Amino acid sequence: MADNDNVIAAARAWAGAPMALATVISTWGSAPRPRGSHLLIHDDGRFEGSVSGGCVEADIIAIAAEVISGAGVQRRRYGVADSAAWEVGLPCGGEIEVIVQPVADPGFPPALFDAIAAARGAGRAIDIATDLATGRSGIAPVAGAAFVNRYEPPRRLLIVGAVQIAQVLAGIARELGIVTVVIDPRGRFLTPERFPDVALDDRWPDEAVAALRPDGATAVVTLSHDPKIDDPALAAALRGGAGYVAALGSRKSHAARRDRLAATGLDPAQIDRIDGPAGIDIGAIGPAEIALSIAAGMVRALHDRG
Numbered sequence: 001m002a003d004n005d006n007v008i009a010a011a012r013a014w015a016g017a018p019m020a021l022a023t024v025i026s027t028w029g030s031a032p033r034p035r036g037s038h039l040l041i042h043d044d045g046r047f048e049g050s051v052s053g054g055c056v057e058a059d060i061i062a063i064a065a066e067v068i069s070g071a072g073v074q075r076r077r078y079g080v081a082d083s084a085a086w087e088v089g090l091p092c093g094g095e096i097e098v099i100v101q102p103v104a105d106p107g108f109p110p111a112l113f114d115a116i117a118a119a120r121g122a123g124r125a126i127d128i129a130t131d132l133a134t135g136r137s138g139i140a141p142v143a144g145a146a147f148v149n150r151y152e153p154p155r156r157l158l159i160v161g162a163v164q165i166a167q168v169l170a171g172i173a174r175e176l177g178i179v180t181v182v183i184d185p186r187g188r189f190l191t192p193e194r195f196p197d198v199a200l201d202d203r204w205p206d207e208a209v210a211a212l213r214p215d216g217a218t219a220v221v222t223l224s225h226d227p228k229i230d231d232p233a234l235a236a237a238l239r240g241g242a243g244y245v246a247a248l249g250s251r252k253s254h255a256a257r258r259d260r261l262a263a264t265g266l267d268p269a270q271i272d273r274i275d276g277p278a279g280i281d282i283g284a285i286g287p288a289e290i291a292l293s294i295a296a297g298m299v300r301a302l303h304d305r306g
Helices: 001-011 059-071 111-121 164-175 205-212 227-240 251-263 286-305
Strands: 019-028 039-041 047-049 076-078 095-102 127-133 136-139 147-151 156-160 179-183 199-201 216-224 245-248
Touching: 001 019, 001 039, 001 047, 001 111, 019 059, 019 164, 039 059, 039 147, 059 076, 095 245, 111 136, 111 147, 127 179, 147 156, 156 164, 156 205, 156 227, 164 179, 164 286, 179 205, 205 227, 216 227, 216 286, 227 245, 227 251
Parallel strands: 156 179, 156 216, 179 199, 216 245
Antiparallel strands: 019 039, 019 095, 039 047, 076 095, 127 136, 127 147
């Protein structure tokens, strides 16, 4: 999850300080945060992350203070709050169960944050298992573990074609915590002024995509409308195992694109993986709405693959 990246970064920045880690271990109904979500609490009261979007954080922080003081691992289950009382709970109607561990051994050893960061940096998933009876966590497998949290590689977006839609799409991806690279060999299009705070790659797209090694957590979206730029990128993405591959254009232009890609040796099953026209049909008009529809299609596909 994207916001767990912030938790991992904070844990490494606060290394050596007393801390507690809260984790959602089960959800029921319309829970506000998914299983595996973290809230990290520093001894001085600072915190990073969320387990409920704000509903029960104050109670968790109070429990974390006890854990940091030596109370040991704690588990809490939160259901629907009584709207007429000062009761801690979830107004959304869902339920969650949370474990709060000391960031220590026994507990959640600080070295695990480094292991998670290293695995994600290398594009690998890593499983951390927790024995809920003892509160001990480690790299899976762990004897007696009843909860395993998988940290997938960070989501990435490779945008091919530094056009206006790409400017909006890069901004949306940033808000979603998706690492973005804009690829275009045309120097006039690919400038820091047009794409502030975004990684830029001016290699030919097939070379760039191959070098960036897209995996199941990577989306590749072509937007240039130029087959010389888009087609090689699509072929590289399909051969490289990208989790989501999409191409801008009409149904008519996509049919012609399929024929061109087939001529390069790609088989129909590979070509069928392209989302074309790109995105979810929301009747989009203009670059911003088109970018929104593509972002929605990308998020849906990456969630489904996960």
